[in-house]
Amino acid sequence: MMNALERRSTFALSSIFALRMLGLFMIIPVFAVEGQSYQYATPALIGLAVGVYGLSQAILQIPFSLWADRFSRKPLIVLGLLLFAIGGAIAAMSHTIYGVIIGRAIAGGGAVSAVVMALLADVTREEHRTKAMAVMGMSIGLSFVVAFSIGPWLTGLVGISGLFWVTAIMGILAIFTLFLVPKTTRHHRNFQQGYLRQLKQVLQMPDLNRLHVSIFSLHLLLTAMFIYVPSQLITYANIPLEKHGLVYLPLLLIGVFFSFPSIILAEKYRKMRGIFLMAIVGVILGLIVLTLGATSKYLLLLGLGLFFVAFNVMEALLPSWLSKAAPIQSKATAMGVNASAQFLGAFVGGTLGGQLLMLHNTSIGWSILTVIALVWFVISFGLKQPRYLSSIILRLPEANDQNTAENWTAELLDIHGIEEVVVMAEQKVAYVKLDKKIIDEEGRQRLSQLFGKQHVI
Structure with missing residues (x-):
């Protein structure tokens, strides 16, 4: 069963996906009709306005994910959500189809789907990963159904510009859910490459x-x-x-x-x-x-x-x-x-x-x-x-300074079979991810000598 930290993180990161997708999906069933009201609109440009979001996403997912393997994931998610919100605001204020295209391209530039999933993988144990991903998948599916149901109705109330404002607001709201996710530091034995x-x-x-x-x-x-x-x-x-x-x-x-x-x-x-x-x-x-x-x-x-x-x-x-x-x-x-x-x-x-x-x-x-x-x-x-892989949860050493943490993780990673240590300093715990088929009796003894059973939650 997922612990409270995993449930909270899964809820928060699934909410980020749901809020972004809700704003995105609400546009799809109405823009082919409503987009004709923009100056200079043609069928080809209306199609480009819908599709350019996905094109920006496809191009920028890889750069964002490469950075996410080197730097903290949460600031990158915030940057992506800000771009999503800014793009929505630009589209909302536009009176020409070209302005909408620019706004949608900027919104798609917040290509952090992979970063969100990687962060979810960090803060959940291996045994509960699929359940967490299932919740995220359900949130996307539910946002799809809700968006297609209320998009036409909401457009009738606030117009197509108002709908773009709604997407911008949802991007800002999604940022606040990140406060529910613990700050993590990842450690592994593999060297950093180009x-x-x-x-x-x-x-x-x-x-x-x-x-x-x-x-x-x-x-x-x-x-x-x-x-x-x-x-x-x-x-x-x-x-x-x-x-x-x-x-x-x-x-x-x-x-x-x-x-x-x-x-x-x-x-x-x-x-x-x-x-x-x-x-x-x-x-x-x-x-x-x-x-x-x-x-x-x-x-x-x-x-x-x-x-x-x-x-x-x-x-x-x-x-x-x-x-x-x-x-x-x-x-x-x-x-x-x-x-x-x-x-x-x-x-x-x-x-x-x-x-x-x-x-x-x-x-x-x-x-x-x-x-x-x-x-x-x-x-x-x-x-x-x-x-x-399997996961165990260890309490951090009492002397929780940077040198102690680095020595602590180095000793762990020196044990054959331990693949990664994800440290959550504020919660004073770490997830240790290991392969039970590889770790030998000597490794188990070293683990027990280093930390003892009282450290395992």
Whole structure:
């Protein structure tokens, strides 16, 4: 069970994701129409205003994550949220489409998704990582449903400029939730290397690349589906656009209900690879149902339900697996590459979804998405079971000065099998992450001699 510190940190960092995503998602269902009111607006520029946010995110995730492996993560998150808020304010004050594009590009420049996930990995024990990531995934899904439900209504109250002001305010509010997250200092035995070498190391790891392909494919399919499916819900299920949130919310809850047992199996019984591949199969089955029965109301909802169950499982497993597979000293960098792949997937999915709408043939459209999912499964089949680390919590030495802390962590890291020590000085504790399969009896004895059982919480 997660301790109070982990629960508080998970809530705070999930709230940062939710607030950012809520502001972002509320724009999507209304801007194609409302954007026409801006001076110089054309369909191409309206599309650019929507897409430029994701492009900025994709470009800047890697630089932010490289910095996050060298410097404190919290100040970088604050910088990213300030850019998000400033960009929203610029878009809110703009009267031309060009001003909105500039504002959206600046807002996307706050590319700290990977940094937030890396910080969550720091402040949670290995055994509870997937649960924490699942909560974060649920917060994103919930913000998506809420945004699509209230975005049109809120726009009617405050207009499109007011909606941009709401996104700016949410960015500022997200900064305050960081006060709930403890300040951390990370220690590991690996030497610091150059930026390019660090990035090259991450890009040369086959399993990490398979995970990048997975997040790219998942968000490509998700974005394409949500461009493609609304018109089908209207045409074949007779559900008006303003009530689509009432469809997505129950499906999301069903997905969450089924995803938690899967997460427990993946972590407790070390079946992550099997559950991961089963989730991809779930995506494929959902798309096959949609291919065969998209014109049927009940088959349409069944296919969406299967997709949502698989999506929730994948959203929980992917960041957790990534944090296990990434080198300790390059955790944020690996997550940055992964986040870039996610935003590129959304960009490609949006473009593909628009092209599918032009086909006027639902079966062909869903068949194309099914083929993409099958290719994803083939690529992912080569994944190896991740390494499972364990965590123990130690109280800091009473003499808690910098020299004592450095000597303390150096002695710990000298024990074969201990991979990382994350120190939370204000809470007077540290998470020690170790591989139980590697640590030998001599290491256990040294650990007991150094700290004794009374230091373990």
